[in-house]
Amino acid sequence: MLLLHGAGAPVQSQYLTLLAQELALQGIEVWRVNFAYMQKSLQGQKQPPSKIAVLQQELAAFIKQLPNDLSLLVGGKSMGGRVATLLVAAEDETAQMSISAVCCFGYPFCPPAKKAQGISSRTEHFSRLKLPVLIVQGERDEFGGKAQLLEAPLTSWPQLSLHWLPFGDHDLTTLKKHPMSQQQLIQLAAGTCRDFINAKILAN
Numbered sequence: 576m577l578l579l580h581g582a583g584a585p586v587q588s589q590y591l592t593l594l595a596q597e598l599a600l601q602g603i604e605v606w607r608v609n610f611a612y613m614q615k616s617l618q619g620q621k622q623p624p625s626k627i628a629v630l631q632q633e634l635a636a637f638i639k640q641l642p643n644d645l646s647l648l649v650g651g652k653s654m655g656g657r658v659a660t661l662l663v664a665a666e667d668e669t670a671q672m673s674i675s676a677v678c679c680f681g682y683p684f685c686p687p688a689k690k691a692q693g694i695s696s697r698t699e700h701f702s703r704l705k706l707p708v709l710i711v712q713g714e715r716d717e718f719g720g721k722a723q724l725l726e727a728p729l730t731s732w733p734q735l736s737l738h739w740l741p742f743g744d745h746d747l748t749t750l751k752k753h754p755m756s757q758q759q760l761i762q763l764a765a766g767t768c769r770d771f772i773n774a775k776i777l778a779n
Contacts, residue, residue, distance in 0.1 A: 576598060576603050576604065576605050576606070576647075576648040576649070576650045576678070577606050577608065577634075577637060577638065577641065577647065577648070577649050577650065578591065578594070578595060578598075578605050578606065578607045578608070578650045578651070578652075578655075579608065579610070579634070579649070579650065579651040579652065579654075579655025579656070579658065579659065580607075580609060580610070580613060580651075580652055580654075580655050581651075581652040581653030581654045581655055581681070581683075582624045582653065582654040585609050585613050585614075585616075585617055586607035586608060586609055587607075587617075590652065590746050590747070590757075590761070591607065591652055593757075593758060593761050594652075594680065594761050594764065594765065595607055597761050597762050597764070597765035597766075598650075598765045598768065598769075600765070601765050601766060601768065601769040602769070603648070603765075603768070603769065603772070604645075605650075606641065608637055610624070610625065610630055610633055611625065611633060612624055612625045624654065627657070627658060627661065630654075630658045631658055631661055631662050631665070634649070634658055634659065634662055635662065638673060638674065641673070643673045646675040646676075646772075646776050647673050647674050647675055648674070648675060648676050648677065648678055648768075648772065648776075649662075649663075649674055649676075649677050649678075650677070650678040650679070650680065650768070651677070651678075651679055651680065652680050652681060653680075653681050653682070653683045653718065653745065654683060656677070656678075656679030656680060656681070656682050656683075656710070657679070657682065657683055657697065659677045659679070660677055660679065660682075660700065660701070660704065660708055661700055662674075663677055663704055663705055663706045663708070664700040664701070664703040664704050664705065674706060675706065675707075675776045676706055676707040676708065676709070676771070676772070676775055676776055677706060677707075677708045677709070678708075678709045678711070678768045678771065679708065679709065679710045679711065680711050680747075680764055681711070681712060681713065681716055681718065681745045681746070681747070682697075682710045682712060682718070682719060683697065683718040683719070684697055684698065684718055684719025684723070684724065685697065685718060685719055685723070686718065687717045687718065690723070694719060694723070694724070694727065698727070698732075701731070701732040701734075701735055702731050702732060704732065704734035704735060705734070706734060707734055707736070707771070707775040707776075708734055708735050708736070709735075709736045709738065709767070709768060709771040709775075710735065710736070710737045710738070711738050711740060711764045711767050711768065712724075712737065712738070712739055712740065712743075713739075713740050713742070713743025713744050713745065713746075713747050713760070714739050714740065714741055714742055714743060715742060715743060715744045715750075716743065716744055716745045717744060717745055718745050721739055724737075736771060736775075738767050740760050740763055740764060740767075741753070741755065741760075742755070743757075743760045747760040747761055747764065
């Protein structure tokens, strides 16, 4: 799996480090990469995220550098997952040829400050997905929780599988009163990804 970060934290973040470890325990080899703007930020040149189209081009370039003798998944936290879904919905299929599926961990359906705008602008490409896509989402995710997605047109997105994790937020952090920890939810996320691979890739 090529694992991408979200808008604000690099692949070295605690969340993505834990996720990469849990994916490895599920038998999934993980390559973690930072987009160019994040790499510059880590070097002291703090920058905002590049435009989505630029990030798609960077992702396509990353993919071309990887070996193509194994099934390749692209995984992404938040923005990284969004970029991956846009790539596999694009008209140009060149970069998609070696991708088998996409796994999104906390999809940013709608920024918290723009909830009134709804989720349509970040989901309109879902009907054009050309490969299986899994979204693992915390029920309390402030970028799109279970209550916010009650009326989402899931039947219009045949390539999409949406799996909810109880009481998790955008980073799968849980409430103190909840019996499950963030690490346990990350373990569940990795296990869900493994099941998805078995069903959508290895079974075919």
